[in-house]
Amino acid sequence: MAEEGLHSWWVDFGDPIYAADSAIGAVRILAHHISDGGATGVTLVGARQAEDCQYVALLLEIEVERPQELAAPIRGIEPVAVVFGEESKPPSVLALRPDFPETMHQNWSPEGYPRALCIDDRPWQEARLTNTPADFLRRIQLWLAKAAAGDLHDQAQPLEPLFFYSPTTLVIPRAALHEGDQPTELVGFLRADNDTIIIAQFANPDQKSMPGFVVVPVSIPPQGMRRIQFAPQTLSRLIDQLKATGFNLDALLRERLNSWAGLGKDAVRRLNARIAIVVAFPVSDESGRTAHDLRAFVTYECAGEVGVRMGILAHNNSGEGSSAGFVRTFGAVPETDLSMMRIEPADVHLAFDRDIGAAVSGQVEPDSRKAVMVGAGSLGSHLATNLAREGHFTWTIVDDDILLPHNFARHALFPHSMGAPKAPALAHYVGGLIGEPANGLKTNILTADDAAQAVLAEAISDADLILDASASVAVSRHISDLTGAARRVSIFFNPEGSAIVLLAESADRGIKLHDLEAQYHRLIQTRSDLGVHLRVLGDGLRYSGSCRAVTNRIPASSAALLGAIASRAVIEAAKVPSARVSIWTVHDDLSVSLNHEDGEAVKHITLGAWVVSYGASVAEEIAQLRAESLPNETGGVLLGIVDTSRQTIQIVSAMAAPMDSTGSIHAFERGVVGLADAVNEASERSLFQVRYVGEWHSHPVGSSTRPSATDIHQMCRLTEELRNEGLPALMGIAGDNGVFSLMLGDRPEDDAREASQ
Numbered sequence: 001m002a003e004e005g006l007h008s009w010w011v012d013f014g015d016p017i018y019a020a021d022s023a024i025g026a027v028r029i030l031a032h033h034i035s036d037g038g039a040t041g042v043t044l045v046g047a048r049q050a051e052d053c054q055y056v057a058l059l060l061e062i063e064v065e066r067p068q069e070l071a072a073p074i075r076g077i078e079p080v081a082v083v084f085g086e087e088s089k090p091p092s093v094l095a096l097r098p099d100f101p102e103t104m105h106q107n108w109s110p111e112g113y114p115r116a117l118c119i120d121d122r123p124w125q126e127a128r129l130t131n132t133p134a135d136f137l138r139r140i141q142l143w144l145a146k147a148a149a150g151d152l153h154d155q156a157q158p159l160e161p162l163f164f165y166s167p168t169t170l171v172i173p174r175a176a177l178h179e180g181d182q183p184t185e186l187v188g189f190l191r192a193d194n195d196t197i198i199i200a201q202f203a204n205p206d207q208k209s210m211p212g213f214v215v216v217p218v219s220i221p222p223q224g225m226r227r228i229q230f231a232p233q234t235l236s237r238l239i240d241q242l243k244a245t246g247f248n249l250d251a252l253l254r255e256r257l258n259s260w261a262g263l264g265k266d267a268v269r270r271l272n273a274r275i276a277i278v279v280a281f282p283v284s285d286e287s288g289r290t291a292h293d294l295r296a297f298v299t300y301e302c303a304g305e306v307g308v309r310m311g312i313l314a315h316n317n318s319g320e321g322s323s324a325g326f327v328r329t330f331g332a333v334p335e336t337d338l339s340m341m342r343i344e345p346a347d348v349h350l351a352f353d354r355d356i357g358a359a360v361s362g363q364v365e366p367d368s369r370k371a372v373m374v375g376a377g378s379l380g381s382h383l384a385t386n387l388a389r390e391g392h393f394t395w396t397i398v399d400d401d402i403l404l405p406h407n408f409a410r411h412a413l414f415p416h417s418m419g420a421p422k423a424p425a426l427a428h429y430v431g432g433l434i435g436e437p438a439n440g441l442k443t444n445i446l447t448a449d450d451a452a453q454a455v456l457a458e459a460i461s462d463a464d465l466i467l468d469a470s471a472s473v474a475v476s477r478h479i480s481d482l483t484g485a486a487r488r489v490s491i492f493f494n495p496e497g498s499a500i501v502l503l504a505e506s507a508d509r510g511i512k513l514h515d516l517e518a519q520y521h522r523l524i525q526t527r528s529d530l531g532v533h534l535r536v537l538g539d540g541l542r543y544s545g546s547c548r549a550v551t552n553r554i555p556a557s558s559a560a561l562l563g564a565i566a567s568r569a570v571i572e573a574a575k576v577p578s579a580r581v582s583i584w585t586v587h588d589d590l591s592v593s594l595n596h597e598d599g600e601a602v603k604h605i606t607l608g609a610w611v612v613s614y615g616a617s618v619a620e621e622i623a624q625l626r627a628e629s630l631p632n633e634t635g636g637v638l639l640g641i642v643d644t645s646r647q648t649i650q651i652v653s654a655m656a657a658p659m660d661s662t663g664s665i666h667a668f669e670r671g672v673v674g675l676a677d678a679v680n681e682a683s684e685r686s687l688f689q690v691r692y693v694g695e696w697h698s699h700p701v702g703s704s705t706r707p708s709a710t711d712i713h714q715m716c717r718l719t720e721e722l723r724n725e726g727l728p729a730l731m732g733i734a735g736d737n738g739v740f741s742l743m744l745g746d747r748p749e750d751d752a753r754e755a756s757q
Helices: 008-013 025-035 133-149 235-244 249-261 266-271 303-309 354-360 378-389 405-409 422-434 450-462 473-481 513-526 556-575 616-629 675-685 709-723
Strands: 015-017 042-049 056-063 077-084 092-095 115-117 168-172 186-191 194-202 213-219 274-284 290-302 313-315 326-328 343-350 367-374 392-398 439-441 465-468 487-493 499-504 580-586 592-598 602-607 610-615 635-643 648-654 691-698 729-734 740-745 753-756
Touching: 008 056, 025 042, 025 056, 025 077, 025 133, 056 133, 077 133, 115 133, 168 213, 168 274, 168 290, 194 213, 194 274, 213 249, 235 249, 235 290, 249 266, 249 303, 249 326, 266 303, 274 303, 274 343, 290 303, 303 313, 303 326, 354 367, 354 378, 354 422, 367 378, 367 450, 378 392, 378 422, 378 487, 378 556, 392 422, 422 439, 439 450, 465 473, 473 487, 473 513, 487 513, 487 556, 499 513, 499 556, 513 580, 513 592, 513 610, 513 616, 513 635, 513 648, 513 675, 556 580, 602 616, 602 740, 610 616, 610 740, 616 648, 616 691, 616 729, 616 740, 635 675, 648 691, 648 729, 675 691, 691 709, 709 729, 709 740
Parallel strands: 168 194, 168 343, 213 274, 367 392, 367 465, 392 439, 465 487, 610 648, 691 729
Antiparallel strands: 015 042, 042 056, 056 077, 077 092, 092 115, 186 194, 186 213, 274 290, 290 343, 313 326, 487 499, 499 580, 580 592, 602 610, 635 648, 635 691, 729 740, 740 753
């Protein structure tokens, strides 16, 4: 193939050389592979070396396997140049036919250059590990064959970008691309530690720093799966190319330059900054998918100089009237000449926000449900930051504590926030992640004043989910009692930081946090592997002189690991309507085990001023103990949780009769052997939340569960015994078909209250 039939770039590239004489080893290796017959369908035609001797290009003729019906006009033999240079960069593959067609998967190339083929989408540092001459040439042949057949783009792949890599990157807020009635005003600043990154932000009149760029976002009509053929190198060519798509960039720039020139002192900021034009290309394919490919083009000269070239502005040499160095022109407008105003392309990244977080973490769509989280400590901070990074929730965070030095051993925030209120500081951080405001309330949910209560009430009323990360039993019960439809989830570490616990209400709130607290403790009492779950090892760390200034010794790695599990658990729990109690335990070998039970139905019985409750498994446990002793009566003690402030008793479990108990068809007398130790062990196992709350016994087959005279006498004695503790006496009677009656005696002068299932 004669060189005169090739793209003019080839002749201009450099002088002819023998490939075998090249100083670049990769050139010699590829040339030898072809000359030695190792590449079927590939012919080495010639080689050229650039004037600076840093680059060498090989001219190859590639035989293409083509279908009968061509999707693109690919010829049977295509001339291709392979350009070698720095080892740290991949060889470039250029189609040397001047009329080579526009196809998908072509890399960026400047105007006047051949089309560049994207034969490998892997980073070169990875691709070079397995690169061989044979593999490299096969990729070129395969690319050309797929282009001919129209198979370059797989429908499973993301939509094809219009341009590719450039050395400069612009980061822009997503909201800047959605203009309202007023044009978006953006300014950009170079990072001090990386002069290839431009950070764009909304213009702020109070901004003290001089911006390096004024950023102009542009959105053009949908283009289909087409590229703008070559990256323009001058402002006039960009205007021409966008005009072909139906967008008048010239008019927009004139409008902006006029407005900037009228900003008074702010004219200095705008007119002495370079212009970064961000173009949003809506790309769509034949299946109807649409995506925005974003590219920026940055002027080499400042906005004022662009205005001068466009005839809108003139240089101000008088030293008066404008400190910007430019003034508006009046009268006849000179002819516009932008052909010499160079621009450079820049990659565009959207600033991190909810949409990016959701997409990167594999979410189908962003999650903007409203969440109120109580507790902004170690666990709360990990929950909020993890979930915000995944695009979850619109946040209200409640905590009255401040960040102290010891907090940063486990907290997700950083020491520059030391002394700040936890809730506002965490809300500010989370809001920065999702790109939306988050609300931080410095208040105690238990003791909030009227103004704070009003704000809290509104947030809770509007919430879709309420998260309790306070590690406070009182707060958890308070949240459980609050009215409202929002589902509640409580998450907390165990004392030694080896486990994370999740209690999730049912979606209809039929099973509430307070009910699940009892079921959690029942799980601890009944699972052998949870015997030391609430164990406290050693002394806490005293971080100040106060007697209450003590924190648990939990390493940051444990907090981060458990916080990550909790974050995932919250989302998974919210997906199902059922309540759940889950405990994840991290063992010494870093394996994780799960104890889980679905939340169960709970019966609440009002007895005088008190409410007694128990779950279905407690009733089943009592029925089973009765069945095992029939035809004789049996019994034992009831363990549970007492809240005197709320006047509630939650039965957690029923103990079997001690070994010295006696039972017959007509009577039962509970023994005492081993009972005190068993009750103490249960109390210690629960970190003293579970205690003795009363007695239970069974009646024989065919008998009712109404208390006998003996039962009433025992009830009176039990009431008297518990009087000094300020607690009511509770007695349960089990009968046929799972019937379970309860009696409660509050004070000796009161009648016993009775209810049955």
